[in-house]
Amino acid sequence: MKTFKRSLLAASCLMFASTSAIAAAPTGKANPRLMGTRAIVACDAVEKSCGVASISFPAGISGLVPYGRPDVAVASMFYPSVDDAEAIIARTDVGDTAQAAIDYVFTVDPYADYRQLAAVKLNPDGTITVGQQTGAESASQRCAVKGANFVVQANNQTTASICAAMATGFQQAQGSLPQRLLASLKAGAAVGHDNNGERSGVIRVWSSENEAVFYTKVLADAVVHTSRTALKDLEVEMNRYQAGVAAPYASDLIPLDAETAKVVKTALYKAGFYADKSSTGVMDGTWDAAAEQALEAFNWNTLFFLKPTVVVNGQRKIDGPLVNYLRNVDPKAFTSSEL
Template sequence: MKSFKRGLLVVSSLMLASMSALAAAPAPTTNPRRLGTRAIVACDPVEKSCGVASISFPAGISGLVPYGRPDVAVATMFYPSVDDAEAILARTAAGDTAQGAVDFVFSVDPYANYRQLAAVKLNPDGTVTVGQRTGEQNTQHRCAVKGTTFVVQANNQTTPAMCGAMAQGFQAAKGSLPQRLLAALKAGALVGGDRNGERSGVIRVWSAENEAAFYTHVLVDAVVHSSSNALKELDVEMNRYQASVAAPYEADLIPLDSETSKYVKLVLSKLGYYNGRVDTSWNDADEQALYDFNWNNLFFLKPTVVVNGVRKIDRPLVRFLINADLGALLPATTATP
């Protein structure tokens, strides 16, 4: 760590044409005791989306760890480097594999030993490449797992079992990519966490195929800073964003069972959209109330649908309603069609 006492140099530019790295200004006040996190980086070739989910101690994680676009996602950790992340994005855009891009960055960054980098690239033909490197100067409590469409990496954790638990949680999860990324973070929390505690988190997913891509490539953007309930709040914020901004995914449909039906009608009743009995049934009046709520509060309409005789509803929407801040939602009005 002596080199950091003299000032940390970062790679300023890794231009594809010149294949050169330039040193930037030093950052002598970086505190290595607070640098540690866990993350999962993944792409979905069916949804054609890529994203990063990460949770850690220090605030600012949303600006330090995740970088990406609809066809590639990058997590830069321990001593994060925006220059390294941008170099990986540039090289994968030029046709390099995810591992090739990471390896190149490690070969030219003079402080690669203090980096932990993960990248996942979604190719136009639907294939996925993954890449990961951890420098030797990372904390001893580190791990990494590479799957076919994802990478899990962590450092400064309470257990090296963290990466395996997150990988298993991701693979076992159902639903859209954002939902599975969240499941991976939850699975990791069951075996340990950041040695400083987990107080901040981010889930960011990019997509060019979701209907929302007409307006934005950011499918999900959930951020929590300095909270003692960071993972719980991240769950709430992610579902609020996905339910409000993104078009629904078939993979996120869940049965509208009796308890879900009752809770949805309870929220619609409190907001003035529903005037009937708050029971476990579902009829045309209930569907109209849900439509009216959708029209006033969501970017995309999310009605219930019947699949193989089973009525289903969007899971992010249900989670959104369960944790709704009713004061932040528009109540029923005469303007509702």
């Protein structure tokens, strides 16, 4: 075992040595009324990525709930703990399964009754382990569902059925891991929500396979604070990041049908990349060389990775996150000046 890993494991084992073993509620100055959230943690062996998606009431959950990297992701909830998250990651580094790592942390954390922890570990051989545990003092309407490559957990919700809905939404979703994590949050919103409301959220995915990892291992990063339309805003922000920074995934390609062509051409026209011959700005559903040229110009001026349309089995397709990006973008944001 490398010296660094030995040191990290030792630190994780001793992290509570100076903490009182009396398991009183760790309130301090924290506001217990706001504790509670819902989240999904997942890894994808093909994409070589792991991530967390969570939505809740208070601002700041992006720095409280998700921890991870391309081979492991952790959601720390109810009374979140960075020490717990780091200890789980350290123990999986030296061979523990995700469940064994969480179980160990629960035995040494004096505040374990106030934790809700989930972890998913992607091993070098492509196998995946999952783990989850909820403390006895966690908020009511708590739930958890473990799948082959994901964990859903929640507490302080309007219904405990929200976990099952999120799990089903993830399993039935198509596309890259960020898109499926978003689908899980949306499926949960169809049956319930945080008792305090849902005003803030985060989707963060790390990857070691996407072409973008030469520059960053963050495949998707979306954060929303204090918004009445938090879930909608989270979707907009994630598509902006994924379209703008990540290399495209084949799984995210969608048919370039008439409706999609209209959306793309309209956005390109408003941003000044597409010249409509009729000068009316009313777009039809066709796609020709002029439209492709306009898309190419947009790519070169705004995107980190080029995303042209492609023909797959005789059908022309386009990157789905890019379409959603264009659907919601302010066209003036593409200009290089305020003029």
